[in-house]
Amino acid sequence: MEATSLRPSNYHFYNLGFVNTHKTLYMTRLNPGQAKTPSPVLLHTDETGPFPEFKKGSGSSAALRNTAPRKSFPGLPNTVGIIGGLSVDSNVKFMRKLVNWSSRDGESCPPFVLCSDHVSNKELLSIESSFPSVSSKSDGPEFDPTPIVENLLSKRIFLEKSGARCIVMPCHISHSWHDEISKGCSVPFLHIGECVVKELKEAKLKPLEAGSPLRIGVLASHATLTAGFYQEKLQSEGFEVVLPDKVTMEYSVIPAIEALNRKDIEGAQNLLRIALQVLLARVVNSVILASDDMRGLLHLDPLLKKCIDPIDALARSAISWAQSAKKDGSKKKKQKKKKDPNAPKRAMSGFMFFSNMERDNVKRENPGIAFTDVGRVLGEKWRKMSAEEKEPYEAKARQDKERYKDDIRSYKNPQPMNIDSQGVQIGRISC
Structure with a gap:
């Protein structure tokens, strides 16, 4: 289990404890030889930390939930807590965005804490890659997400105890259980789907066909599409959602993921381009590409200009929150603003x-x-x-x-x- 504290170079460092099971910080799927740290963030590891239970891999959720961190970030109201995603790669990419984008205008990067463990990461990756079979009623027992939800919930509680004033989860499949994980959270818990919809509304897009609603495509793994949270958030704000049809999923999207797993990169790229072109042909303004693997396959491809990366939107929202919290200067935990029940209901299209x-x-x-x-x-x-x-x-x-x-x-x-x-x-x- 990794409970890692990270900070920009101008902050005092506080160790929250870390049990290191992998020596490599950064390992990309396509280029495993690369290994870098996200400057200017300092990563500290302590193999004698307060989590001896995790070395055996048993009881980690309960142990994490009941373990008090050695220290938190006192007096830093803009601390961001990160619940780790599918891989070390995706975690580091998200942290790089926090560091680089928040310091573009001379601002200092907000302090942030990452809580992640490779065991649950593998479980999430297994769900995303094998979801069609585990969800089938005819193939064995029905999938029970309870252990994963408990694990993610424990990480959220630990991050709150560590001093995080806002929680983010840079992982698409984990948002399938966002409601369960965020229930009772004492600090804002950003939802990746809401972050995307907010930016789409701010962009003030116009329909590509006169008299038609704004159409947004969603391209993701079968598990993420079936969870439906992107569709729900988009439709609630009046967008028309366009998904890959059954033929595209069976003959392009799922085979592309299978080809990637076989290391057939060129084959995966060609299949994914076909799926994306089919969606764009259905007159959509943009396509939400809700998969780190898919986005990696289309690196530098011109088709990416028509795509939206939800992880980017989540990072920008986290930075915006942190900058606002820093200006506010309050040491009190910011509560999520509740909607006024007496406010008028918005007009429907x-x-x-x-x-x-x-x-x-x-x-x-x-x-x-x-x-x-x-x-x-x-x-x-x-x-x-x-x-x-x-x-x-x-x-x-x-x-x-x-x-x-x-x-x-x-x-x-x-x-x-x-x-x-x-x-x-x-x-x-x-x-």
């Missing part, structure tokens, strides 16, 4: 009204259809509709937009109460 009306019909017409495919079918139906057919839903959208304008005006400018000289309410001025 015509497509959203159509989806609400037709979702049950799609389920009836397609028994057993996966949740991730419902949005795709609805999007295809909407795209084929004429302007006249869409008009009833667009009319509802216009009406709802006016409703929202009135509601938000009343919400931001509440009418005063009429109070008499004795402080008694004698009526409310209505609009």
Whole structure:
């Protein structure tokens, strides 16, 4: 188990304890000979740390959860806690981004703590690579994620005890259980899907076809697509989600991953390009490429210009949070801002009204259809509709937009109460 503290060169160093099971810090999948440390971060290891239980590989989750760190980062309200991903490679890449991007404008890199262990990393990698078989009802017992969730939850608790004021998890498949892991967290726990959607909305993209909703493709492993959290976050903000169809998954995406596992890099690259081109041909604005391996395969490929890396969005959000926390200077743990329950409900688009009306019909017409495919079918139906057919839903959208304008005006400018000289309410001025 690795519980590693890292800091920029101008911070005092605090050792949280580390049991080192691998001497190599950085090992890429395609170039295992490379080994570098992420300057200017200092990595400290201590093989006599407070986690002797981990050397035997048993009881690690309970031991980590109940172990108090030697020291935390006192007085540093912008400390970022990182729950390790699938590999040392992915962890170091994320840390490099934190260091390099946060120091572009002369700012100092925020202190951060990494908690990772190679045993659970291997379990996550196994799930992502073999998910189609372990999820099949006909192939053995149903997969039980409880041990992995417990492990990730223990790391989150340990990071909180270590002084982390914000938690990030640079791993796509781990976000399948983000809700369970973040439950009860006393500090902000960034969600990679929300970070991507936030940047997409800020980009103010325009549909590639007039009268159509913004279409965003998602290309990832079968396990990540089946988890559905990217689709859920995108659809909740009005984006139309485009996923690889069954043929593309069976004959391009899954074979590409299998080719990569066989070290057939050229074959994996060609298959992945085909899958990406199929998605782009379906008139999508951008494609979320939610796989470190896939992104590595397309290194320097022109197709990457049309892709979004969720890990990049997560790193930028973590840096933004850290810079804001540093300016604030508060030593209190920042709580996640809760939405005002009295705030007006946002206006819905015509497509959203159509989806609400037709979702049950799609389920009836397609028994057993996966949740991730419902949005795709609805999007295809909407795209084929004429302007006249869409008009009833667009009319509802216009009406709802006016409703929202009135509601938000009343919400931001509440009418005063009429109070008499004795402080008694004698009526409310209505609009």
